[in-house]
Amino acid sequence: MATIKPSLAKGTRDFSPAEMEKRNYIFNTLKTVFKKFGYNEIQTPSFENLSTLTGKYGEEGDKLIFKILNSGDYLSKAPENLLQEKSSNKLIPHISEKALRYDLTVPFARYVVMHQHELAMPFKRFQIQPVWRADRPQRGRYREFYQCDVDVVGSPSLLNEAEFILIYHEALSLLGLRDFTIKINNRKILTGIAEVIGKPELIVDMTVAIDKLDKIGLEGVNKELIERGFSAEDLEVLKPIILLEGDNTEKLTQIKEVLAQSTTGLQGVAEIEEVFAYITSLGCAELLTKCVEVDITLARGLNYYTGCIFEVKTNEVAMGSIGGGGRYDDLTGMFGLKDLTGVGVSFGADRIYDVLEELGLFPQSAGATTKVLIANFDKSTELFTLPLLQKFRQEGIATELYPTAAKLKKQMSYADAKRIPYVLLIGEEEMQSGLLSLKHMETGEQQKLSAEDVIARLK
Amino acid sequence: MATIKPSLAKGTRDFSPAEMEKRNYIFNTLKTVFKKFGYNEIQTPSFENLSTLTGKYGEEGDKLIFKILNSGDYLSKAPENLLQEKSSNKLIPHISEKALRYDLTVPFARYVVMHQHELAMPFKRFQIQPVWRADRPQRGRYREFYQCDVDVVGSPSLLNEAEFILIYHEALSLLGLRDFTIKINNRKILTGIAEVIGKPELIVDMTVAIDKLDKIGLEGVNKELIERGFSAEDLEVLKPIILLEGDNTEKLTQIKEVLAQSTTGLQGVAEIEEVFAYITSLGCAELLTKCVEVDITLARGLNYYTGCIFEVKTNEVAMGSIGGGGRYDDLTGMFGLKDLTGVGVSFGADRIYDVLEELGLFPQSAGATTKVLIANFDKSTELFTLPLLQKFRQEGIATELYPTAAKLKKQMSYADAKRIPYVLLIGEEEMQSGLLSLKHMETGEQQKLSAEDVIARLK
Numbered sequence: 034m035a036t037i038k039p040s041l042a043k044g045t046r047d048f049s050p051a052e053m054e055k056r057n058y059i060f061n062t063l064k065t066v067f068k069k070f071g072y073n074e075i076q077t078p079s080f081e082n083l084s085t086l087t088g089k090y091g092e093e094g095d096k097l098i099f100k101i102l103n104s105g106d107y108l109s110k111a112p113e114n115l116l117q118e119k120s121s122n123k124l125i126p127h128i129s130e131k132a133l134r135y136d137l138t139v140p141f142a143r144y145v146v147m148h149q150h151e152l153a154m155p156f157k158r159f160q161i162q163p164v165w166r167a168d169r170p171q172r173g174r175y176r177e178f179y180q181c182d183v184d185v186v187g188s189p190s191l192l193n194e195a196e197f198i199l200i201y202h203e204a205l206s207l208l209g210l211r212d213f214t215i216k217i218n219n220r221k222i223l224t225g226i227a228e229v230i231g232k233p234e235l236i237v238d239m240t241v242a243i244d245k246l247d248k249i250g251l252e253g254v255n256k257e258l259i260e261r262g263f264s265a266e267d268l269e270v271l272k273p274i275i276l277l278e279g280d281n282t283e284k285l286t287q288i289k290e291v292l293a294q295s296t297t298g299l300q301g302v303a304e305i306e307e308v309f310a311y312i313t314s315l316g317c318a319e320l321l322t323k324c325v326e327v328d329i330t331l332a333r334g335l336n337y338y339t340g341c342i343f344e345v346k347t348n349e350v351a352m353g354s355i356g357g358g359g360r361y362d363d364l365t366g367m368f369g370l371k372d373l374t375g376v377g378v379s380f381g382a383d384r385i386y387d388v389l390e391e392l393g394l395f396p397q398s399a400g401a402t403t404k405v406l407i408a409n410f411d412k413s414t415e416l417f418t419l420p421l422l423q424k425f426r427q428e429g430i431a432t433e434l435y436p437t438a439a440k441l442k443k444q445m446s447y448a449d450a451k452r453i454p455y456v457l458l459i460g461e462e463e464m465q466s467g468l469l470s471l472k473h474m475e476t477g478e479q480q481k482l483s484a485e486d487v488i489a490r491l492k
Numbered sequence: 493m494a495t496i497k498p499s500l501a502k503g504t505r506d507f508s509p510a511e512m513e514k515r516n517y518i519f520n521t522l523k524t525v526f527k528k529f530g531y532n533e534i535q536t537p538s539f540e541n542l543s544t545l546t547g548k549y550g551e552e553g554d555k556l557i558f559k560i561l562n563s564g565d566y567l568s569k570a571p572e573n574l575l576q577e578k579s580s581n582k583l584i585p586h587i588s589e590k591a592l593r594y595d596l597t598v599p600f601a602r603y604v605v606m607h608q609h610e611l612a613m614p615f616k617r618f619q620i621q622p623v624w625r626a627d628r629p630q631r632g633r634y635r636e637f638y639q640c641d642v643d644v645v646g647s648p649s650l651l652n653e654a655e656f657i658l659i660y661h662e663a664l665s666l667l668g669l670r671d672f673t674i675k676i677n678n679r680k681i682l683t684g685i686a687e688v689i690g691k692p693e694l695i696v697d698m699t700v701a702i703d704k705l706d707k708i709g710l711e712g713v714n715k716e717l718i719e720r721g722f723s724a725e726d727l728e729v730l731k732p733i734i735l736l737e738g739d740n741t742e743k744l745t746q747i748k749e750v751l752a753q754s755t756t757g758l759q760g761v762a763e764i765e766e767v768f769a770y771i772t773s774l775g776c777a778e779l780l781t782k783c784v785e786v787d788i789t790l791a792r793g794l795n796y797y798t799g800c801i802f803e804v805k806t807n808e809v810a811m812g813s814i815g816g817g818g819r820y821d822d823l824t825g826m827f828g829l830k831d832l833t834g835v836g837v838s839f840g841a842d843r844i845y846d847v848l849e850e851l852g853l854f855p856q857s858a859g860a861t862t863k864v865l866i867a868n869f870d871k872s873t874e875l876f877t878l879p880l881l882q883k884f885r886q887e888g889i890a891t892e893l894y895p896t897a898a899k900l901k902k903q904m905s906y907a908d909a910k911r912i913p914y915v916l917l918i919g920e921e922e923m924q925s926g927l928l929s930l931k932h933m934e935t936g937e938q939q940k941l942s943a944e945d946v947i948a949r950l951k
Contacts, residue, residue, distance in 0.1 A: 047536050053532070076506070104626040148506070
């Protein structure tokens with residue numbers, strides 16, 4: 034077997050112990066909040082039948098799905114002409130029947146349809162698993178990354194939407210974020226606007242354009258709207274809506290005026306108002322002024338939202354959205370189960386990680402694991418320390434004995450590298466007196482304590 | 493987009509909320525123990541460069557690796573002749589450069605070599621991630637399953653071996669298992685036996701054969717040994733060793749007699765004795781008679797072990813091994829880093845799951861999540877309960893309000909299906925008196941309590 038210099042596959046990452054501790058800190062915080070709101074975890078397989086995934090993400094998306102080569106003599110049934118023509122695309126279904134998960138949404142829809150008769154509706158689930166995309170890797174964009182989705186299907190109640198706002202607020206606050214905005218819009222408002230202008234067929238073009246307001250400004254949006262078939266008069270009607278000002282109540286009042294002729298549009302406003310009423314009844318009215326913002330330019334580029342739309346941004350660091358979601362009324366239609374309403378949001382774990390890192394918000398403990406290292410001087414002290422090692426662990430204290438009598442400097446470096454906060458030094462003197470030297474690595478402070486006192490200190 | 497009836501890819505599984513709770517219960521128990529012994533978690537990517545994996549698992553293993561088709565026009569650089577000949581095997585490296593992880597060992601070796609300059613040695617890591625194999629699916633064998641490995645590299649001390657025995661004992665005991673056997677052998681003993689017989693070149697044949705003692709009995713083993721080149725006299729020498737009786741001390745004494753002429757063999761015995769001495773010094777001597785067993789037929793079919801070898805079996809349920817491992821001295825040699833010693837064990841999570849299920853050892857709480865469901869009678873009671881909902885959650889109690897005023901029977905079925913232990917009933921009477929009706933779902937018992945008392949009860 035030839036020796037090869039090992040490397041990572043392009044666009045993938047290893048996670049070191051320190052990184053894993055921090056990632057688990059984020060995931061565990063999110064899970065705690067999800068569970069408090071009655072959401073349960075599920076997992077779906079890493080690969081699905083190719084036919085389950087194909088056609089769900091548009092033509093560009095299909096290209097980014099990682100296909101798995103069939104096992105065995107996979108070419109035996111491949112049509113000769115496709116091989117001769119080197120038709121890469123057309124050959125795929127003949128040599129690949131499985132593909133890696135591209136997101137958590139389609140597998141969730143498949144799960145709900147397959148298990149519909151066992152599920153207690155409304156079905157509230159969260160799912161935290163990696164997904165894979167054959168994107169060109171670049172800074173902050175990986176070919177393997179975790180998605181973190183929380184959805185409820187089978188309940189039209191807007192209490193769910195209100196609770197997602199509370200979930201965002203509680204989770205991000207627990208993680209230490211202090212200044213973030215949860216934007217809310219409603220697809221029906223966008224529909225209403227397109228109706229009022231008299232161009233309902235252009236709603237997708239309209240939303241795609243105004244979704245870019247943040248990036249390209251009003252002028253850029255107007256230019257794109259013209260290109261997409263809107264007139265100068267349309268722009269005049271749109272302008273005050275796009276540039277809405279005031280607090281949420283003022284904005285909703287103005288939108289209602291503009292949408293007076295659109296039943297659908299007014300219903301969208303009413304839905305947002307009901308979400309806000311729920312939040313007020315839940316005793317959380319202060320969120321509505323502090324961190325919730327009506328933003329009718331919000332469309333999230335996605336066509337499947339049918340009601341409320343959410344997006345979350347931190348205001349403490351320059352960073353794209355760290356979460357988003359909305360209500361969809363036909364998630365499972367693609368698998369033949371019609372009219373099942375759902376609403377859900379997701380958390381961008383990688384971005385949240387970067388934000389916490391930049392703001393120094395990871396707790397000290399999120400990088401460390403072992404609590405105390407017992408130094409190893411020689412065979413006789415080793416023998417003396419072994420019962421202590423076991424005793425400490427019985428007390429629930431993560432403890433290591435350095436496994437050989439290496440130079441003390443090396444053992445100290447080991448404790449440093451692993452961020453072990455305490456080192457216990459037991460030499461001849463300590464063995465005789467029974468008082469152990471406990472060194473606090475950060476301060477350098479050293480104390481002589483009985484074994485019982487060491488345990489009390491470390492617990 | 494055509495509607496398709498969804499199905500799972502062959503050999504894969506969905507995990508429902510109840511299954512996830514149970515799986516997490518196992519993984520969290522193991523993680524707690526690993527951390528107490530100073531092991532830290534790492535994760536490696538789901539796919540590796542194909543060249544990293546190829547040639548590490550033998551010819552049969554290579555066939556079971558799932559290969560990922562290159563993205564884009566993957567056929568453009570494929571040699572015409574291979575396409576024409578339909579040479580499935582030879583074509584692979586031309587159309588696939590990535591493959592799914594087949595185990596956690598090779599990616600760990602790659603990790604250690606790539607990060608060798610950042611790692612504090614000894615490096616103690618655990619890793620709990622799925623692996624994928626293109627095996628023919630059958631009962632209990634899946635194409636995606638979790639492995640759970642814990643290893644230390646860079647330390648020759650036999651304290652590590654002793655600690656793995658403690659880790660097995662503590663983890664399995666915490667999971668509720670009462671009767672299990674941790675078998676131990678040493679590769680050097682096997683080498684010594686082959687030396688004593690005078691056929692050191694046949695050591696692999698010998699170990700492969702005697703490893704099957706459990707399955708095919710002494711006669712079967714003897715037959716296979718003859719086929720593999722051993723003589724009738726050899727069998728005579730082997731017989732007392734294979735059929736060793738007595739306690740561990742007696743067994744080791746007998747082995748030492750047989751191996752008196754083999755330095756290597758005696759060193760293997762000495763290593764086991766040192767592991768046992770460590771366990772005794774750690775204050776755990778009772779394990780050596782209770783659940784540790786010297787078994788020199790243990791070879792685990794693997795060629796890379798160089799020192800101690802472990803295997804764990806439960807005696808409460810008929811089931812193959814639920815764990816195993818050993819010391820290896822050249823794990824990273826395949827990637828050019830020579831002479832790095834390591835030792836590690838793994839836990840068979842799927843089998844442990846089945847054992848706990850069969851013995852009814854999962855704690856009640858491992859299936860439930862939400863603590864209390866607030867029933868929803870109508871809009872006015874809903875309004876009354878909303879502040880309570882928020883208050884309960886602030887107290888850390890996982891709480892749900894049923895999101896619509898459905899029939900009570902439906903709401904009760906929902907609580908049953910989710911195994912929610914309590915339902916809070918708040919109708920007109922409760923709203924007026926302020927005393928809430930708390931129903932315990934298992935007993936059917938119903939109590940009138942103030943909100944504060946409900947919180948105290950549920951916390």
